[in-house]
Amino acid sequence: MSNQNDNEYILEFENVTKKFGGLIAVNNFNGYLKNGELLGLIGPNGAGKTTLFNLITGIYTPNIGKILFKKQKINSKKPHEVTQLGIARTFQNIRLFKEMTVLENVLVSQHLKLKNWIWLFKSVLKTPDVLKVEKEMQNEAWNLLEEVGLAVYANDKANSLPYGLQRKLEIARALATGAKLLLLDEPAAGMNPHETSELMEFIKHIRQEYKLSILIIEHDMKVIMGICERIYVLDYGKKIAEGSPEEIQKDPLVIKAYLGEELAI
Numbered sequence: 001m002s003n004q005n006d007n008e009y010i011l012e013f014e015n016v017t018k019k020f021g022g023l024i025a026v027n028n029f030n031g032y033l034k035n036g037e038l039l040g041l042i043g044p045n046g047a048g049k050t051t052l053f054n055l056i057t058g059i060y061t062p063n064i065g066k067i068l069f070k071k072q073k074i075n076s077k078k079p080h081e082v083t084q085l086g087i088a089r090t091f092q093n094i095r096l097f098k099e100m101t102v103l104e105n106v107l108v109s110q111h112l113k114l115k116n117w118i119w120l121f122k123s124v125l126k127t128p129d130v131l132k133v134e135k136e137m138q139n140e141a142w143n144l145l146e147e148v149g150l151a152v153y154a155n156d157k158a159n160s161l162p163y164g165l166q167r168k169l170e171i172a173r174a175l176a177t178g179a180k181l182l183l184l185d186e187p188a189a190g191m192n193p194h195e196t197s198e199l200m201e202f203i204k205h206i207r208q209e210y211k212l213s214i215l216i217i218e219h220d221m222k223v224i225m226g227i228c229e230r231i232y233v234l235d236y237g238k239k240i241a242e243g244s245p246e247e248i249q250k251d252p253l254v255i256k257a258y259l260g261e262e263l264a265i
């Protein structure tokens, strides 16, 4: 793909294919995410959406093709390297340290920013520079919790929070890694309509506040059509449509893929 403005794209896919044995889970996918964009990824069950997230985050390596983050090829990066580059994700099933407090959950993610073994060694010895950095991290964690409205729960165990707030905490943990690209895998799953509306506002808010680019997989069309600027539709691993929410809702191939399901807002 040739792009006119190199700085415009934070993420690019060039002919990306992932096979599992004879099954082509992602089939020659081409696409991009612009800086600051909120991009939706939709498609029926088994379409290849989560596989694409796993390819971006280094869980899988493409059989063919390239994935670029800020123009750097990330195909063969390990998951922790991808995190350190500035990509964070949430999962379909919430993954928190359930017995830890809300604050501790954020602190653990912040430590992913500390890159090397020397720091790990110093941490054990509690050298003055480590104590200084840990103090700064505590402050940053508090600020983050204030920002996302979870500070009042800082000392509560993660699993004592209502479901909607656990989701928020999961996103806060992703932000704590210092990510600039956020991948959200079905963030509205299991939420009631009130929680879903709050989540939509929250996603828009953090995008602006943290200058994020966001790629979101979601089955709840109200969320996708309500907050995304652009949408890719996958079916059987292939991109069958792309466009604005209005264009996607009218697209005959999309309607066919979702036969019998509600696509409208």
Ligand SMILES: Nc1ncnc2c1ncn2[C@@H]1O[C@H](COP(=O)(O)OP(=O)(O)OP(=O)(O)O)[C@@H](O)[C@H]1O
Pocket: 020, 023, 025, 043, 044, 045, 046, 047, 048, 049, 050, 051, 052
């Ligand atoms: N590790 C794996 N080994 C074998 N097959 C896999 C593996 N991961 C995914 N698949 C298959 O790849 C296809 C795409 O799966 P994927 O989970 O990416 O779909 P999806 O669009 O995220 O679906 P859903 O909306 O149900 O989460 C499916 O047929 C799935 O069974």
